[in-house]
Amino acid sequence: MRRFEKASDVIVLEFSAFSSARGLYIAKALSRARLSASLLTTRSVYIKRGVLKQDGIIRYLSTRCSQKLYSRLIGRLMYYVLFTLEATLRLFKYRPAVVYARNVFAALAAVAYKVLAPSTRVVLEISDLWPEAIAYLDAPPIFKSMLVKIGQLVNSGVYKHVDSLVAHNGVLASFIERRARRRVRVLLGAVDLSKFRVMSVEEAEKGSGIVKRGFTILYAGLLGPFQNPLVIVEAARRLRGSGVVFMVVGTGPYRRVMERVAREEGLDLVLVDPQPHDRMPYIYNLADVCLMTYAETRFLSMGLPKKVVEYSACGKPILCVSPPCVASLLCEEWGAGIRVDPSDVEGFVKVILKLKCDERLRTRMGLNARRMAEALFSPRRILEVVVKSVKRE
Numbered sequence: 001m002r003r004f005e006k007a008s009d010v011i012v013l014e015f016s017a018f019s020s021a022r023g024l025y026i027a028k029a030l031s032r033a034r035l036s037a038s039l040l041t042t043r044s045v046y047i048k049r050g051v052l053k054q055d056g057i058i059r060y061l062s063t064r065c066s067q068k069l070y071s072r073l074i075g076r077l078m079y080y081v082l083f084t085l086e087a088t089l090r091l092f093k094y095r096p097a098v099v100y101a102r103n104v105f106a107a108l109a110a111v112a113y114k115v116l117a118p119s120t121r122v123v124l125e126i127s128d129l130w131p132e133a134i135a136y137l138d139a140p141p142i143f144k145s146m147l148v149k150i151g152q153l154v155n156s157g158v159y160k161h162v163d164s165l166v167a168h169n170g171v172l173a174s175f176i177e178r179r180a181r182r183r184v185r186v187l188l189g190a191v192d193l194s195k196f197r198v199m200s201v202e203e204a205e206k207g208s209g210i211v212k213r214g215f216t217i218l219y220a221g222l223l224g225p226f227q228n229p230l231v232i233v234e235a236a237r238r239l240r241g242s243g244v245v246f247m248v249v250g251t252g253p254y255r256r257v258m259e260r261v262a263r264e265e266g267l268d269l270v271l272v273d274p275q276p277h278d279r280m281p282y283i284y285n286l287a288d289v290c291l292m293t294y295a296e297t298r299f300l301s302m303g304l305p306k307k308v309v310e311y312s313a314c315g316k317p318i319l320c321v322s323p324p325c326v327a328s329l330l331c332e333e334w335g336a337g338i339r340v341d342p343s344d345v346e347g348f349v350k351v352i353l354k355l356k357c358d359e360r361l362r363t364r365m366g367l368n369a370r371r372m373a374e375a376l377f378s379p380r381r382i383l384e385v386v387v388k389s390v391k392r393e
Contacts, residue, residue, distance in 0.1 A: 189309030207282030218287035223252030294322035
């Protein structure tokens with residue numbers, strides 16, 4: 001595989017709030033094609049500091065984030081600036097031929113490096129509508145408006161200076177194409193299908209160190225306003241004593257509230273700290289049904305979160321408590337899941353009870369979910385998209 005025009009040296013650059021997954025898949029796919037590829041990333045914000053993923057192709061930046069400060073808008077922006085500065089210096093040290101930037105701040109570092117190394121190819125991957133998401137955060141309106149405008153100016157400049165744009169799905173790609181007035185390629189979620197697979201409960205319990213109890217509804221990921229996790233608490237209230245157990249793996253602004261309510265009201269709601277990515281296949285396989293929740297917010301319609309990709313690879317029925325979005329539409333199209341409006345808590349509860357009572361339906365959805373993962377989320381597509389993205393247009 002020698003289709004890049006310079007030395008076959010690729011750096012995948014990302015800021016990782018949780019443990020690296022998609023960035024690592026991309027780097028590994030390129031390495032398997034005999035390219036010298038590595039992932040340059042931050043230490044996870046949410047995984048305990050003592051737990052670092054040990055992998056020969058991962059290089060860690062020294063930037064460390066405090067969870068408390070990162071949870072605040074100004075703190076998060078500060079860390080993004082520090083990340084951009086350190087990443088720029090590291091790129092000058094490693095001198096890659098290609099930089100695959102996994103957000104706009106990584107792209108800023110890559111573009112700065114490209115000024116003195118103009119033959120470098122820079123690919124920007126876009127996963128969400130930053131900075132529009134800022135408008136939905138809890139901050140003074142004038143401050144938010146100013147940040148959104150600054151962010152849009154930054155995006156506009158970056159779009160002009162990178163060599164290629166890649167988006168997580170076709171809906172997002174079409175939106176960015178209209179805004180950037182240039183082609184955007186699509187690279188759907190990628191997952192290691194040999195690692196994220198269907199397992200027995202016994203294997204899952206042994207690998208996770210967690211004993212399954214009850215009919216388990218599992219949610220994994222951030223617990224913030226966009227994820228709308230408090231709907232899980234409402235469902236747990238209504239399902240108390242039914243044998244349904246909610247397992248929530250993650251952290252975020254709403255975690256303490258969820259813990260307090262679960263403790264005070266005696267809910268069957270178990271909260272687990274964020275786990276290393278290698279342990280997640282086992283944890284997913286403890287679930288009878290996996291859960292994705294989104295707030296009733298327009299910009300989330302383009303969402304296809306990593307959790308849905310990994311749920312499907314593990315062959316789990318997926319319950320989307322969300323407005324219509326890319327993830328829910330894929331689940332419905334493939335018969336891999338069911339969508340319920342975020343405001344319809346009673347509907348949410350009814351679907352859980354229906355799935356609890358209908359093992360054949362769960363089995364069929366799980367098989368369809370795995371088929372969806374094999375068809376759409378295989379790492380094989382990574383190489384094709386990345387190679388096309390770095391060719392001179």
